Amino acid sequence: MTTPLRGVRRAGSAALLAELADLADVLALRAALERERPEGVRELVAAARTLLVTYDPAVTGQDRLSRTVAERAAALPEQGGPATQETDYDTLVVPVRYDGPDLADVAELTGRTVREVIDRHTAPLYTVAFAGFMPGFGYLVGTDPVLHLPRRSEPRTAVPAGSVAVAGGFTGVYPRSSPGGWQLLGSTDVPLWDEDRTPPALLVPGRTVRFEETT
Amino acid sequence: MTLQDMDTVARTVEILTPGPLATVQDLGRPGWSHLGVSRSGAADTTSLTLANRLVGNPEDAAGLEITFGGLRARLRLRRPDGTPATGYLALTGAPCPATVNGRPAALDAPVPVRDGDVLSLGMPSSGLRTYLAVRGGLTPPPALGSRATDLLSGTGPAPLRAGDTLPLGDPTHPMPGVDHAPRSAPPTEFLLRVWPGPRDDWFEEPSLKTFFTTRWEATSKSNRIGIRLAGPALRRCRTGELPAEGMVRGALQVPPNGLPVLFLTDHPVTGGYPVIGVVHEDDLPLAGQIPPGAGIRFSAAR
Numbered sequence: 363m364t365t366p367l368r369g370v371r372r373a374g375s376a377a378l379l380a381e382l383a384d385l386a387d388v389l390a391l392r393a394a395l396e397r398e399r400p401e402g403v404r405e406l407v408a409a410a411r412t413l414l415v416t417y418d419p420a421v422t423g424q425d426r427l428s429r430t431v432a433e434r435a436a437a438l439p440e441q442g443g444p445a446t447q448e449t450d451y452d453t454l455v456v457p458v459r460y461d462g463p464d465l466a467d468v469a470e471l472t473g474r475t476v477r478e479v480i481d482r483h484t485a486p487l488y489t490v491a492f493a494g495f496m497p498g499f500g501y502l503v504g505t506d507p508v509l510h511l512p513r514r515s516e517p518r519t520a521v522p523a524g525s526v527a528v529a530g531g532f533t534g535v536y537p538r539s540s541p542g543g544w545q546l547l548g549s550t551d552v553p554l555w556d557e558d559r560t561p562p563a564l565l566v567p568g569r570t571v572r573f574e575e576t577t
Numbered sequence: 578m579t580l581q582d583m584d585t586v587a588r589t590v591e592i593l594t595p596g597p598l599a600t601v602q603d604l605g606r607p608g609w610s611h612l613g614v615s616r617s618g619a620a621d622t623t624s625l626t627l628a629n630r631l632v633g634n635p636e637d638a639a640g641l642e643i644t645f646g647g648l649r650a651r652l653r654l655r656r657p658d659g660t661p662a663t664g665y666l667a668l669t670g671a672p673c674p675a676t677v678n679g680r681p682a683a684l685d686a687p688v689p690v691r692d693g694d695v696l697s698l699g700m701p702s703s704g705l706r707t708y709l710a711v712r713g714g715l716t717p718p719p720a721l722g723s724r725a726t727d728l729l730s731g732t733g734p735a736p737l738r739a740g741d742t743l744p745l746g747d748p749t750h751p752m753p754g755v756d757h758a759p760r761s762a763p764p765t766e767f768l769l770r771v772w773p774g775p776r777d778d779w780f781e782e783p784s785l786k787t788f789f790t791t792r793w794e795a796t797s798k799s800n801r802i803g804i805r806l807a808g809p810a811l812r813r814c815r816t817g818e819l820p821a822e823g824m825v826r827g828a829l830q831v832p833p834n835g836l837p838v839l840f841l842t843d844h845p846v847t848g849g850y851p852v853i854g855v856v857h858e859d860d861l862p863l864a865g866q867i868p869p870g871a872g873i874r875f876s877a878a879r
Contacts, residue, residue, distance in 0.1 A: 371775035374855025375878065377825045379775040405610045407823030409847055414823025416610075419858065493613040494821065494847035497730045538731075557720045557732060563612045 366391070367435035370428045376404075377416040378424060380431050385491055385503060388413050390438050391431070392567075400430045408492035408567065410501075410530075451569045453487070456535065457576040458526050462546035464514070468528070472508050480575060482506040483547060488533060488571040493563065498537035498555030500565030505533045517543030524549045526573065533573075535565065587655035588664075588745040590711060595737040596647025596698065600801075601715055602708075603639040606723035606732070610846050616826065617727035620801055620842050620865030621706055624670035627760070628710035631667035631687045633752040638714030639724040641737075643707045645868075646673040646698040652711070654692040654745075661692035664745075665712040665752065671704030671866060672762050686757040687712075704763030704866040712752075713745040729802050729843040763866040766792070769856045770878040771829065776819065776851035780831070784811040788853055789875055793837070797869040801843040803830075804867055810835025811853065821849040827856035827864065829875075839873075841865060 366387035371379045382388045392408045395415070402421030407414040417427055460480045469476045488504035510531045518541065521527070525536045527544035534544060537555040554564050565571065592599070602625060605618025619625035619642055626636040641648070654662045665687045668675050675682040676697045682688045690696075701707060717724055717734045726733040737743075777785060793806040811831055823846065824830065829837040830850045837853060841864065856864055857878045867873060 372772055372855075373775045373823075373825050373852070374772045374827055375858045377823075377855070379822065404607060407610045407846060409822045410820040412820075412822040414825070416825060493611055494823075495613060495845070497609075497613045497732065499613055561612065562721060567611055 365432070365436040366438060367432055370431060372424055373414060376419045377414060378428060378431070380413045380415060380435070382411055382413065382435070385410055387435075387438070389491060389568075391435050394434045394438060395431070400427060402427070407494075409494065451566065453570040453572055454564055455572050455574055456526070456550050456552050458484075458548040458550050458573045459577060460548040460575055462525065462527070462548045464527075464545040465547055468509070468511065468545050468547065471511060474508065479509070479547070482508055483528075483533070484573050484575050488573070490565045490567050490569045490571065491532070492567055493565065495534075496537060496540055498563040498565060499534055500563070500567070502533040502565070502571055503531075505531060511545055513543035514545060517541055521546065522549065524551060524554075526550055537563075587653065587657060587659070588713060588747075589653040590641075590715065590743045590745060591651040591653060592737045592739055592741040592743070593649040593651060593695070594647065594739055595741075596643060596645060598644040599648050599737045600642050600726035600728075601639050601717055601734045601737070601743065602642040602725050603723055604637040605725045605842065606721045609721055610823070613846050614721065614727070614730050614732055615842075615844055615846050617725040617730075617733065617801075617843050618723065619708065619725075621670050621708065621862045622865075623862035624706070624708045625710070627685070627758060628667040628669040628708045629714070630753060631669070631685070631755065631758060632665045632710050632712040633748060633750045634710055634712065634714045635749065638710065638746070639717070640708055640710040640715060643698060643709060644705060646671070646700045646707060648698045648709075649695060650709075651693065651695050652690050654690070663689060663691050666690055666696065667710045668698075668707055669710075669760070670706050670708045671701035673701040673707050674699035683757070685760055687752065687755075701868075702762070703765060703868075705868040706865060711745055713748050715743045716746040717743055727843050728800065729845060763863070766872040766874065767863060767867050768874050768876060769860045769864055771854040771856055771875040772878045773854045774852070775855075777853050779813050779815050779819070779851040780853055781812045781814045784813075785853070787811065788837075789877060791874075793873040793875075795867045795869050795871045795873060799867075799869055801841050803841055803844060804839040804864070806837045806839065806873065808836065811837065813851070819849055819851050821847045824848045824852070825855060827858065827861050828852045829854050829856070839864060
């Protein structure tokens with residue numbers, strides 16, 4: 363039997379870091395651990411190739427939890443399955459004004475017209491893979507391979523709130539103004555983070571998202 | 578004014594001077610990492626929970642985390658009918674000169690106070706963060722289930738300013754029979770146990786050795802997010818970028834300049850630089866007391 367697990371590393375006295383082949387496997391392992399949480403597990407933090415599992419050291423331990431994680435990983439279906447998880451959420455439609463300051467650069471970098479960049483960005487059904495960087499910032503997978511671009515060589519000191527951007531194969535939306543190095547394609551007025559609502563984030567892991575052009 | 582309005586007005590802590598940095602802290606908001614929010618809460622949880630126990634509060638009640646002392650605050654303690662009442666406060670953590678209405682107030686002990694009393698704190702003689710618990714606990718509106726100020730995400734109450742008024746809750750537990758819980762003051766050189774990894778294999782063997790033999794120094798570019806260390810630059814044996822991965826409190830992340838950053842309570846949820854080691858969970862409250870200029874040594878946890 364093959365396992366997508368590439369290794370399990372200790373991350374201190376109360377966490378371990380599971381390494382996987384790719385993001386699809388990370389999301390599949392996270393889903394498996396969420397469906398049936400091993401005893402003592404506190405939080406699961408997914409990222410591009412890793413899943414951080416924090417735990418209560420009074421309840422479980424590094425060796426025991428490593429074994430459980432390895433078993434769950436080995437039991438995953440081959441190919442990791444689709445990135446989309448079952449969630450209680452419908453597809454979020456985000457209206458975007460494609461007027462970002464990097465739109466022309468992106469067209470030039472990809473050798474396409476601005477029109478084609480917009481069409482390629484609005485076509486896919488995206489999935490929120492994981493969150494991080496700042497509250498409510500979701501890393502969305504599903505971006506057209508043509509738009510898989512690196513970060514800008516010089517990050518901006520202030521990216522405006524609502525900026526819709528691509529970098530490293532992901533699409534993201536800045537919930538509020540912050541420094542950032544992603545390529546800015548456009549902007550939206552959708553409030554992505556509201557602490558008075560449950561959940562506070564609209565871009566929760568597993569949710570599907572579409573971007574719709576608006577003026 | 579309704580009876581309830583009078584009650585909320587009647588029991589408050591008024592900030593006269595916050596000092597360099599004073600924030601509301603409890604034990605934080607676990608369970609939101611998947612949305613990009615780390616736990617936050619008191620940097621020295623041991624001191625906050627002790628302060629709460631000394632005044633008969635639940636351990637996770639909100640108190641003040643006072644960095645570098647310098648705070649002045651007035652206690653408003655009135656009954657619903659407006660008549661003056663009494664209460665208790667406790668100060669723990671970094672020991673600093675403290676007075677209530679000009680009279681010395683004991684540390685690590687419940688201090689009886691009356692309506693209108695003014696608490697004044699000087700500079701801590703060791704350590705960095707002093708904790709103030711008031712009987713009943715501070716009750717500003719919670720965000721995501723916690724009253725903790727998270728300086729990275731901006732979640733929770735803003736850092737306190739002169740003129741801010743914080744409501745106090747009603748006591749829920751009887752006062753404890755304890756009148757003093759002496760603790761040793763924070764040291765001037767800090768020894769922290771560290772588990773190597775998860776990315777210790779990104780560093781040259783001599784640098785791993787250097788990490789554990791160096792007397793690092795906490796720089797002034799430190800805060801609740803992390804402590805930037807000064808010392809010999811650690812050298813990587815790998816080039817290339819690490820895809821961002823989940824970070825824990827206590828992680829020692831090493832950016833390209835080779836100087837570790839020790840992540841504290843408001844740390845980012847993910848990070849893209851290799852983590853050479855992680856401070857043992859039991860030593861994190863001590864790490865929350867490291868002032869700029871202090872020496873830090875790491876020993877291998879086992």
